[in-house]
Amino acid sequence: xxxxxxxQVYRLVRQVPPGQVTSYGAIAHxxxxxxxxxxVGWALHSxxxxxxxxxxxxxxxxxRISVASSSATVxxxxxxxxxxxxxxxxxxxxxxxxxxxxxxxxxxxxxxx
DNA sequence: ACAATGACATAAG
DNA sequence: GCTTATGCCATTG
Numbered sequence: 386x387x388x389x390x391x392x393q394v395y396r397l398v399r400q401v402p403p404g405q406v407t408s409y410g411a412i413a414h415x416x417x418x419x420x421x422x423x424x425v426g427w428a429l430h431s432x433x434x435x436x437x438x439x440x441x442x443x444x445x446x447x448x449r450i451s452v453a454s455s456s457a458t459v460x461x462x463x464x465x466x467x468x469x470x471x472x473x474x475x476x477x478x479x480x481x482x483x484x485x486x487x488x489x490x491x492x493x494x495x496x497x498x
Numbered sequence: 499a500c501a502a503t504g505a506c507a508t509a510a511g
Numbered sequence: 512g513c514t515t516a517t518g519c520c521a522t523t524g
Contacts, residue, residue, distance in 0.1 A: 390521055409506050413520085420519040422506040427522075430505045445506065452505045460505090474512090 390416070391428040396495045398429070400487055401442040404468035406477055407484040408446045415486055426451075442467075442484070448477035 393416045401407055409422040409429075418424070429440040441460040445451045450460055461471065469482045477483075487495075 413506085418520070420507085421521065423504060423519070424506090424521045426505045427503080427520095428505095431522090440505085443505085446508085450505085454505085456505080 390418075390421070390424060391431075393496060394425050394428040395432070395436075395438045396498075397487075397492070398438050398440060398443055400491075400495070401439055401484050403439075403442075404482060405484040406442045406444055406448070406464065406469055406482050407486070408448075409443060410446055411484075411486060412443060415492055442469075444477065448479055448483075449475060 394412060397412055397415060409425040410419075412425045413419060413421040416425075425443070429438070429443055432438055432440050441463040450457045452460060461475070464477075465471065469477055471477055486492075
């Protein structure tokens with residue numbers, strides 16, 4: 386299952402509505418792997434640019450973009466275009482744009498499909 | 499099966 | 512707030 390865990394991550398990230406963001410840890414936790422945040426990040430990193438997965442809506446726990454390349458600029462631009470607001474320090478307010486996640490039945494259905 | 503890797507998370511200095 | 516150290520996990524060579 387080359388797409389085992391990655392596929393799960395992709396499906397969940399695809400559910401993130403525009404204008405909202407979530408964290409790697411939250412994704413991992415929803416998938417039943419509370420400590421697999423690193424793997425989630427790796428999954429998104431290896432994601433092709435042409436993918437339909439809104440990888441830009443997934444950031445680190447502090448509400449900051451951790452990527453250290455030109456993608457960071459693109460990511461922030463995409464998020465701002467969706468309505469996500471950054472403060473002076475380039476941080477996102479979870480209160481404002483944080484994604485609460487899907488109800489369990491929805492997640493379960495995504496995994497089953 | 500073992501060692502290395504990585505867009506993380508958290509605690510400590 | 513930034514840097515360093517440690518823990519965790521799935522994927523890859």
